Amino acid sequence: MSEAARPQDQATTSKTAGAIEAARAQGRAAFVGYLPAGYPDKETSIAAAIELARNGADVIEIGVPYSDPVMDGPVIQQATTEVLARGFRLPEVFEIVEAVVKATDAAVLVMTYYNLIDRMGAEEFAGRLAAAGGAGAITPDLIPDEAREWIEATDRHGLDRVFLTAPTSSPERVAKIVAASRGFVYGVSVMGVTGARDQVSDAAERVVAAAKGVGAERVCVGLGVSTRAHVQEIGRYADGVIVGTALVAALRDGGPEAVAALTAELTGARAAR
Numbered sequence: 525m526s527e528a529a530r531p532q533d534q535a536t537t538s539k540t541a542g543a544i545e546a547a548r549a550q551g552r553a554a555f556v557g558y559l560p561a562g563y564p565d566k567e568t569s570i571a572a573a574i575e576l577a578r579n580g581a582d583v584i585e586i587g588v589p590y591s592d593p594v595m596d597g598p599v600i601q602q603a604t605t606e607v608l609a610r611g612f613r614l615p616e617v618f619e620i621v622e623a624v625v626k627a628t629d630a631a632v633l634v635m636t637y638y639n640l641i642d643r644m645g646a647e648e649f650a651g652r653l654a655a656a657g658g659a660g661a662i663t664p665d666l667i668p669d670e671a672r673e674w675i676e677a678t679d680r681h682g683l684d685r686v687f688l689t690a691p692t693s694s695p696e697r698v699a700k701i702v703a704a705s706r707g708f709v710y711g712v713s714v715m716g717v718t719g720a721r722d723q724v725s726d727a728a729e730r731v732v733a734a735a736k737g738v739g740a741e742r743v744c745v746g747l748g749v750s751t752r753a754h755v756q757e758i759g760r761y762a763d764g765v766i767v768g769t770a771l772v773a774a775l776r777d778g779g780p781e782a783v784a785a786l787t788a789e790l791t792g793a794r795a796a797r
Contacts, residue, residue: 540707553759558768580791625657660684
């Protein structure tokens with residue numbers, strides 16, 4: 525059986541799976557924190573990502589700014605719009621990833637719309653990401669049916685590839701997503717864009733169960749997570765909890781120090797000094 529057909533059992537070679545399994549061994553769900561690349565500037569974005577790791581994040585998502593972010597809510601859209609306005613270019617993300625990897629033990633993924641990978645070329649993008657020490661990529665708008673080139677490139681470079689499954693995904697679609705993913709499956713808890721919400725959707729647990737039911741070893745849940753209570757609730761049934769908007773708002777309002785404090789609060793860790 526090819527690696528693409530059974531990727532989720534590759535904990536020994538997948539950086540992301542390794543981080544999630546290490547958290548599981550400690551009796552907890554992994555904490556996955558998202559921040560946009562280059563926001564509010566390159567050095568500050570690196571410092572903020574390092575604070576994520578120092579305060580309990582097991583996996584770090586570095587979001588690549590994009591002009592038409594169909595999945596992102598207003599907080600993240602505003603942040604990435606500012607980054608693009610200052611002249612951000614794609615190669616900068618590899619420099620950011622490399623700096624964060626060198627400074628932390630966290631698995632570092634990029635989250636990007638596939639058009640950016642396609643324009644650079646799947647092979648070049650995967651090669652540069654691997655050279656920077658990145659663990660892999662989350663591609664929210666790419667479906668496995670159209671991902672052959674990306675799957676082949678990530679296989680060649682030993683990168684994780686994370687596909688998304690949603691409450692509306694059919695059983696057949698979920699099975700394809702699980703088979704194509706490597707590292708973990710991203711469970712979307714609500715339909716719509718990212719953003720902090722008061723309550724966790726009751727669909728989140730069903731999304732995890734559906735993916736587990738067709739063989740997923742690791743499912744992380746995101747969209748709407750903003751409090752310690754959310755993290756604890758999702759951690760009961762998911763392998764990882766993904767937080768984005770709340771962290772971006774903290775960075776906007778208080779810089780890396782605010783990211784450190786919020787991460788420590790969400791993970792239950794004491795803020796690093």
